[in-house]
Amino acid sequence: MFDEDQAVDAAMRVFWASGYEATSTQELCTATGLGRSSIYNTFSSKRALFDLALRRYMEQTTSAQLELIRRTDLPIRERVRQILWRAVEPDPGDPSGCLVINTVVELGPTDPELVEILDRDHAVKLKALALEIRAAQTAGEVDASRDPEALADYVYVVLGGLRVAARRGAATRVQESVIEAALHAF
Amino acid sequence: MFDEDQAVDAAMRVFWASGYEATSTQELCTATGLGRSSIYNTFSSKRALFDLALRRYMEQTTSAQLELIRRTDLPIRERVRQILWRAVEPDPGDPSGCLVINTVVELGPTDPELVEILDRDHAVKLKALALEIRAAQTAGEVDASRDPEALADYVYVVLGGLRVAARRGAATRVQESVIEAALHAF
DNA sequence: CTCGTTTTGGATAGCTCGGTCCAAAACCTG
């Protein structure tokens, strides 16, 4: 009789901050305010809860990103800038970095099942962005000789790099100037 | 009476592949071929051994990178290209990604001591690269209006992003085209 | 070869881990 969404949300933040292995079930209990029984009754296992948390994180971030990618009222360059800026201006109180990136790094090589989930999500964003880049090319906003998919991949590699930098605690102004440098590639 | 360097090397690869938390002392024993006693006698703790492994990794990669950065016989653009290419063409048999990036992501927010070590190393590379970029600017190779330090930061953000992509198992040709896109920013 | 030191394997300690279980409490439905 508790709010499952709220519990998943709390778990998500703990995993996000500390990683999968370093997060104990005890910490999940205190973070969610629930007892062991409630958690295991509802979510079956630590791993299953992690899956839910990761999916929830992806839903939130991906939908927000797609929305931004499709803002056809903005030049593509501006949309890309804002995508990257979001990595630099996180909500205060949120853990640093990005749960998806953290998961790729920590569990990628040992958990193909997880990688597949992440890849599917990644592919959606890439495709959407490449589509918009192509449109921008026909509109003359972007050099038509460039490969739209390569550019989309590039944007997400830079975003990943920014997320890593955030985990190191890189200064905001460093990240900002990196974004401006990155936009020169367009 | 065993080869300490060899043991650190073996440990390094296990940590690199699986991360700190997910690596058990048992795995370190089998990977090094040593017994628990030998390891604890020589290295004191799992954490201390990790420190050594990380430092060793940094020594190797940083020296190689500095060497490349200072290849004044090559245009700066070419040097940057090769730095990035190394992320795409790892030695076969090496774990995917980069131990430094993995460590930043896994332990960065919870281990300031470690972050300091990583930062010092990072700063050395950044400074060296910025210096060469500045030189390239006075030589007319690079647009003089750009900030050399921002460009150096940019290169290392892209490199980090590539290392994350490698952990996901990104196709080589995707990474290649990302590098070419990234070089457009110069 | 001998004796003092170092290194080794293997048992073991002491915890914490993820996960289970069950009785009591809280909750619905009529």
Next chain:
DNA sequence: CAGGTTTTGGACCGAGCTATCCAAAACGAG
């Protein structure tokens, strides 16, 4: 209020964790 179901707290489980200990083996100096 009653009765059956769901949810909860908290004791508990076996396993695996990091780290220690110690006796035997290997080593090195004289």
